[in-house]
Amino acid sequence: MSKIGKAFENGKAFIAFITCGDPDVATTAASVRAAVENGADLIELGIPFSDPTAEGPVIQGANLRALTGGITTDKVFDLVRDLRRDVAVPMVFMTYANVVFSYGAEKFISICGDIGIDGLILPDLPFEEKDEFLPLCRKYGVDLISLIAPTSKDRISMIAGEAEGFVYIVSSMGVTGERSRITTDLASIVKVVRENTDIPCAIGFGISTPEQAREMAQLSDGVIVGSAIIRLLERFGSDAPAHIGAYVKSMKDAI
Amino acid sequence: MSRGRFGIHGGQYIPETLMNAVIELEEAYNRYRDDPEFNRELEELFCDYAGRPSRLYFAERMTRDLGGAKIYLKREDLNHTGAHKINNVLGQALLAKKMGKTRLIAETGAGQHGVATATAAALMDMECVVFMGEEDTVRQALNVYRMRLLGAEVIPVKTGTATLKDAVSEAMREWTSRISDTHYCLGSVMGPHPFPTIVRDFQAVISKEIKAQVAEKEGRLPDVVMACVGGGSNAIGSFYHFIGDKGVRLIGCEAAGRGVDTPETAATIATGRLGIFHGMKSYFCQDAYGQIAPVYSISAGLDYPGIGPEHAYLHDMGRAEYVPVTDEEAVRAFEYLARMEGIIPAIESAHAVAHAMKIAPEMSQDKIIVITVSGRGDKDCAAIARYRGEEIHE
Numbered sequence: 001m002s003k004i005g006k007a008f009e010n011g012k013a014f015i016a017f018i019t020c021g022d023p024d025v026a027t028t029a030a031s032v033r034a035a036v037e038n039g040a041d042l043i044e045l046g047i048p049f050s051d052p053t054a055e056g057p058v059i060q061g062a063n064l065r066a067l068t069g070g071i072t073t074d075k076v077f078d079l080v081r082d083l084r085r086d087v088a089v090p091m092v093f094m095t096y097a098n099v100v101f102s103y104g105a106e107k108f109i110s111i112c113g114d115i116g117i118d119g120l121i122l123p124d125l126p127f128e129e130k131d132e133f134l135p136l137c138r139k140y141g142v143d144l145i146s147l148i149a150p151t152s153k154d155r156i157s158m159i160a161g162e163a164e165g166f167v168y169i170v171s172s173m174g175v176t177g178e179r180s181r182i183t184t185d186l187a188s189i190v191k192v193v194r195e196n197t198d199i200p201c202a203i204g205f206g207i208s209t210p211e212q213a214r215e216m217a218q219l220s221d222g223v224i225v226g227s228a229i230i231r232l233l234e235r236f237g238s239d240a241p242a243h244i245g246a247y248v249k250s251m252k253d254a255i
Numbered sequence: 256m257s258r259g260r261f262g263i264h265g266g267q268y269i270p271e272t273l274m275n276a277v278i279e280l281e282e283a284y285n286r287y288r289d290d291p292e293f294n295r296e297l298e299e300l301f302c303d304y305a306g307r308p309s310r311l312y313f314a315e316r317m318t319r320d321l322g323g324a325k326i327y328l329k330r331e332d333l334n335h336t337g338a339h340k341i342n343n344v345l346g347q348a349l350l351a352k353k354m355g356k357t358r359l360i361a362e363t364g365a366g367q368h369g370v371a372t373a374t375a376a377a378l379m380d381m382e383c384v385v386f387m388g389e390e391d392t393v394r395q396a397l398n399v400y401r402m403r404l405l406g407a408e409v410i411p412v413k414t415g416t417a418t419l420k421d422a423v424s425e426a427m428r429e430w431t432s433r434i435s436d437t438h439y440c441l442g443s444v445m446g447p448h449p450f451p452t453i454v455r456d457f458q459a460v461i462s463k464e465i466k467a468q469v470a471e472k473e474g475r476l477p478d479v480v481m482a483c484v485g486g487g488s489n490a491i492g493s494f495y496h497f498i499g500d501k502g503v504r505l506i507g508c509e510a511a512g513r514g515v516d517t518p519e520t521a522a523t524i525a526t527g528r529l530g531i532f533h534g535m536k537s538y539f540c541q542d543a544y545g546q547i548a549p550v551y552s553i554s555a556g557l558d559y560p561g562i563g564p565e566h567a568y569l570h571d572m573g574r575a576e577y578v579p580v581t582d583e584e585a586v587r588a589f590e591y592l593a594r595m596e597g598i599i600p601a602i603e604s605a606h607a608v609a610h611a612m613k614i615a616p617e618m619s620q621d622k623i624i625v626i627t628v629s630g631r632g633d634k635d636c637a638a639i640a641r642y643r644g645e646e647i648h649e
Contacts, residue, residue: 051424051533
């Protein structure tokens with residue numbers, strides 16, 4: 001089992017998404033530590049991209065603030081090296097295909113393996129294109145995470161059957177961002193996923209409240225929360241880590 | 256490797272949410288592309304509605320003035336809605352209608368594709384939403400009004416550089432949120448498969464006509480076919496039926512903005528490198544970390560940081576040449592064609608005219624150049640006046 005499996009050994013997993021360098025690297029590091037101390041089981045670190053086509057306005061804003069603040073892929077690697085001195089939970093990167101490709105895919109993925117990044121989530125790399133990076137991910141022991149969407153239908157079994165690490169189930173149509181209601185029939189999707197793989201599955205997109213988290217965690221093995229955390233960074237800037245800690249605790253307690 | 260490749264370029268680098276939508280589109284396109292009834296309907300729209308075939312005009316004064324190769328202008332500016340964009344839009348709208356879609360969304364830069372989409376939506380009684388960079392809504396205010404007049408909703412995009420690339424990103428985001436009734440009518444030979452192929456096939460009518468028209472007037476093939484390139488739809492349309500004719504030079508004219516040695520440029524082949532963006536692998540203007548560059552050109556239609564995957568492939572193969580043309584050169588060509596031939600080209604098309612002005616004098620008089628005038632320049636008059644230091648009110 002990959003290292004990512006550990007995130008799912010402590011009850012339902014709470015997965016926290018944080019954009020690196022928003023508003024600066026020190027705040028990101030403090031936010032990650034606050035999240036982990038308060039029960040986050042897996043950290044999803046966003047490497048900013050200039051044109052994040054899968055993101056809603058909140059995470060788009062985080063990308064912009066981080067890039068304006070001067071974050072680069074190399075600085076993100078340094079941040080992870082620093083975090084790995086004391087953070088033991090699995091960590092994955094969420095970014096866009098061009099960030100990996102442009103850095104030199106082998107160089108990027110080998111560094112991921114070296115510094116303790118356990119997986120890679122690329123929302124613009126569907127099943128049909130995964131060979132772009134999969135052989136390198138295998139070579140360096142980094143799980144390439146598969147996403148399943150409300151529109152996946154007949155594709156679910158194919159995707160889940162070859163998935164690694166955990167299956168990322170996108171709860172809703174559209175881009176990332178909080179939603180008041182999630183109406184997708186996720187139970188049916190999870191059922192097909194479970195028929196095709198033994199690895200855990202977690203639901204993300206649109207989850208912000210403890211009630212939603214509880215509901216989604218009942219359906220799956222964990223929940224992924226991004227925009228609600230980014231909102232705290234947007235609001236409190238470098239004072240956000242304490243608020244993030246409290247928020248993560250409330251969410252982990254709820255699930 | 257995935258479908259829809261041109262050499263190493265192309266592919267389908269899009270969110271999983273959109274995968275079934277592009278697969279459905281590909282299946283529908285494969286069903287209708289050779290369907291006689293579909294083609295008869297499209298032919299009728301091209302002919303009676305859009306005004307095809309567009310004229311091939313011998314630019315006699317320009318030819319004499321430049322003193323070299325014989326210059327013909329392929330008059331896509333004479334199409335209904337004033338640009339080549341209508342060719343692709345009529346094809347896609349008809350296809351969307353057959354697929355049971357009731358709503359078209361589109362991105363637009365200069366506004367020509369948005370106007371064409373709004374036009375087709377009006378004609379076919381479909382809902383229409385156009386995403387346009389906020390900066391472009393200012394540069395191309397007339398086209399914004401035209402789209403609204405045609406019944407479309409125009410959404411100014413404020414993210415990023417508020418230009419064409421951001422309009423594409425926003426249209427993609429909108430598509431992921433609403434697929435069942437909505438077709439994304441992509442305006443250029445870019446994005447994920449099958450768009451580069453579909454758009455190229457609908458635009459290929461340009462080169463099909465050029466070939467027949469030059470044969471009729473000159474009894475032979477042209478020596479050079481040239482067109483401006485942003486994403487590259489009018490260029491691929493102009494090149495397509497000549498790709499196998501190795502003796503025909505194909506030249507794409509990119510927007511160099513203030514120059515390829517400045518950051519204010521949109522010349523992708525000259526300054527970009529291989530990347531993955533907006534659903535495709537191709538060349539993109541980007542920084543060392545793969546962040547997409549905030550490109551610039553006076554032309555809102557060429558102000559895009561990438562180039563269609565088939566052009567990237569033609570470049571790799573050495574089959575087509577891509578040359579940069581600056582704002583200043585394009586503006587001079589815009590003014591030149593107006594005075595020399597009484598034709599006001601779109602500032603996009605003026606990039607191709609500018610390069611022809613450089614190469615025609617060096618070619619002998621028995622050579623033939625065809626320049627595709629992709630659109631008309633009315634929309635650009637206020638911006639060009641401003642460039643020349645004159646404020647006019649539309």
